[in-house]
Amino acid sequence: MANLSCSLIEHGRIKTTLAKARALRPAIEKLITLAKKAHLSEDSARKVHYRRLAISRLRNKKAVSKLFDELVDQFTGRNGGYTRIYKLALPRLGDAADMALIEFVEEAPKKKAKKKKSAAKKKKEDPKVETEEKADSEDASVEPEAVSEVTESKPDEASSEVEVVAEETSNSDIDDSSTEEPSKEPK
Secondary structure (H helix, E strand, O other), X not given: OHHHHHHHHHHOEEEEEHHHHHHHHHHHHHHHHHHHHHHHOOOHHHHHHHHHHHHHHHOOHHHHHHHHHXXXXXHOOOOOOOEEEEEOXXXXXXXXXXXXXXEEOOOHHHHHHHHHHHHHHHHHHHHHXXXXXXXXXXXXXXXXXXXXXXXXXXXXXXXXXXXXXXXXXXXXXXXXXXXXXXXXXOO
């Protein structure tokens, strides 16, 4: 359980068998509760005690420091239910074991903040679009004939027109040489 717990803390989401995911859920939730107790505690001895308890269960100081320093903030407002398990449709190929994704539950306000940022980016992109449209209209006013020629002909039609023009020029050369008398130019 220690390795699965460390992987979940480091990556935020892991793919494992359904049985392992169900066994991991209570273990990781107890560790998050330890981190919450340490976060809410004012006594530094208690904070160290909870951190040492977590290190003894995880055996990975890097994962414990990430849990106690970074992840605990997103769970301070929740009373349990820190993880979510999704059962995957396709079983594992080797032994047909049921597979699942286990991940941490994220706070809803963070999702709303992301939407606001994307809306702000769209507003910033609008002036760029306007300047690009102005530049396009200036280019169009410089060479309107070239643009109209390109838009009128399609690629299939263009190749057939080229063949017709080539045949006409070769036929006209043949017609001109047959009607004219051979020239007698000195060499």
